[in-house]
Amino acid sequence: MSEVRCPICLYVFEEWPDAYEGEFHEYNVEEQKYEPVDENLLRRFREDDQDPQRRRFQAWLATKYVKCPNPYKDQPHYLFYPYGWYGEPFMIGMVGATGVGKSHLLAAMIGQLVNQRGLDDLGLSVTVADPRRHQDYVTRQVDPLLVDSKVLEATQTPDQPVEFVDAVIVSNLRTRRDHLVTFYDIGGESFTRNKRSADFVNAAGALIFVVDPHHSGLVGDRQKLEDEAFNAVLSQLKIVGRKDLDTGLYDVNAAVVVNKADVLRFQPPVQDWYRKERLREWVNLDDIHDESSFVYALLYSRDATAWLAPVRECQRATLHFASATGAEKALDGSGSFRRRVQPNRVLEVLVAVFAMGGIIDSEAFVARRTGSVGV
Structure with missing residues (x-):
C-alpha cells in the first residue's frame, strides 16, 4: 500500500x-x-x-x-x-517571499480549479478531499478575493514557513486514476531552520516559485537582489539528497511564475501571452515551451537571473506569466483592488505542473510543430 x-x-x-x-x-x-x-x-x-x-x-x-x-x-x-x-499525495508548494502574492495566486488557482471546474475539458474531475476544511478556506480566502475583490492578509508566520492550505482529489477520466493533490504555502527566511522543511522537500512533487515584478526589477527599481525563499528551498533540496547523481539536478518538478503580470501587460513579450487562451481539450507542449522561453529571456535580459535558479537546478521546469487578480491594490487604504478581480492564466501553471507530474496523461499532449500527439 x-x-x-x-x-x-x-x-x-x-x-x-x-x-x-x-x-x-x-x-x-x-x-x-x-x-x-x-x-x-x-x-x-x-x-x-x-x-x-x-x-x-x-x-x-x-x-x-x-x-x-x-x-x-x-x-x-x-x-x-x-x-x-488515495495513497501518497502529490504535494505542491508555493514558494516565494512575503508580498509576492502567493496567497492570492493559490486562492485564484483553487477557485478556478474546484469552484469553476476549470480543467474539465482535459478530462480532469476535481473534488475536495475534506469538505469542511475546503469550505473554511473558501470562506477565508477564495470568496473574499474572487467575489469581493478584497486584498488577502498575509497568513504565514516566521515559525510556520510550511503551511498546509487545501487538498483535492483529481480524477483523470481517461486513465481512471485518482490523485490526491495537496497545496502548501512556503515562506523563506526561516524555512531551513524549521523542523518540517526536510520532511516537506523530501516528499514534494512540485514547487511553484512565484516572482514579483517589483522585487525582481521587471518594474521600477529592483528591491531585492534575490529571493530568500527560492534559495532556502533549493538549499534544503540539496541537504536532503534530492539531487540526481546522473544529471546533477534536483529530481523535482518546478514552475517559475511571473505573478502580477497585469503590471506588464502592455509590454512585449507579456502583452502577447497575457491574453492568449489555453488550447481546449489538449495540453499544447509548443505553447508551454514558447512561454517558458519568453519568460526566461525577459528575466535574463533584466538581469534578474537569481530568479532563474529553479530552472537551472531542477530537472523539469517551466516558466509562466500569470496574474492572480488582474488589478493592483487600491490606494485609498480600503483593502480592496482597484477593479474587480479577474485571474488570468493561473490554471496554465497547474496544467504544466500536472503534466510534469503525470496527473495529466501523455495522450492529452499535442505539439503542432512536430505534428505529434501523445508525446
Missing part, C-alpha cells in the same frame, strides 16, 4: 486506520470540536449483515475523521478518513 502522509504535520502513517478496528471522530459544528463517534452506532455499522457490500458503512465512514498520531507533539489535529484512500 502507498504511504499516507499527514498533510498538516507531515507524519507518515505506518498503517491507515482499519475500518473495523480504528477509532473515529466527527466534527461538532456547534461546539467547533472533534468528538469520538458513538461506540454503539459504530458497532452496529460494523456488524450490519443486511448490507453485504457494506455500502452504508462506507458512506458513513466517508464523513468521519481520524486523529493523527502526531509524534511531534504538535497541536492535536484530525484528518478526513477518505484522505487515506
Whole structure:
C-alpha cells in the first residue's frame, strides 16, 4: 500500500486506520470540536449483515475523521478518513517571499480549479478531499478575493514557513486514476531552520516559485537582489539528497511564475501571452515551451537571473506569466483592488505542473510543430 502522509504535520502513517478496528471522530459544528463517534452506532455499522457490500458503512465512514498520531507533539489535529484512500499525495508548494502574492495566486488557482471546474475539458474531475476544511478556506480566502475583490492578509508566520492550505482529489477520466493533490504555502527566511522543511522537500512533487515584478526589477527599481525563499528551498533540496547523481539536478518538478503580470501587460513579450487562451481539450507542449522561453529571456535580459535558479537546478521546469487578480491594490487604504478581480492564466501553471507530474496523461499532449500527439 502507498504511504499516507499527514498533510498538516507531515507524519507518515505506518498503517491507515482499519475500518473495523480504528477509532473515529466527527466534527461538532456547534461546539467547533472533534468528538469520538458513538461506540454503539459504530458497532452496529460494523456488524450490519443486511448490507453485504457494506455500502452504508462506507458512506458513513466517508464523513468521519481520524486523529493523527502526531509524534511531534504538535497541536492535536484530525484528518478526513477518505484522505487515506488515495495513497501518497502529490504535494505542491508555493514558494516565494512575503508580498509576492502567493496567497492570492493559490486562492485564484483553487477557485478556478474546484469552484469553476476549470480543467474539465482535459478530462480532469476535481473534488475536495475534506469538505469542511475546503469550505473554511473558501470562506477565508477564495470568496473574499474572487467575489469581493478584497486584498488577502498575509497568513504565514516566521515559525510556520510550511503551511498546509487545501487538498483535492483529481480524477483523470481517461486513465481512471485518482490523485490526491495537496497545496502548501512556503515562506523563506526561516524555512531551513524549521523542523518540517526536510520532511516537506523530501516528499514534494512540485514547487511553484512565484516572482514579483517589483522585487525582481521587471518594474521600477529592483528591491531585492534575490529571493530568500527560492534559495532556502533549493538549499534544503540539496541537504536532503534530492539531487540526481546522473544529471546533477534536483529530481523535482518546478514552475517559475511571473505573478502580477497585469503590471506588464502592455509590454512585449507579456502583452502577447497575457491574453492568449489555453488550447481546449489538449495540453499544447509548443505553447508551454514558447512561454517558458519568453519568460526566461525577459528575466535574463533584466538581469534578474537569481530568479532563474529553479530552472537551472531542477530537472523539469517551466516558466509562466500569470496574474492572480488582474488589478493592483487600491490606494485609498480600503483593502480592496482597484477593479474587480479577474485571474488570468493561473490554471496554465497547474496544467504544466500536472503534466510534469503525470496527473495529466501523455495522450492529452499535442505539439503542432512536430505534428505529434501523445508525446
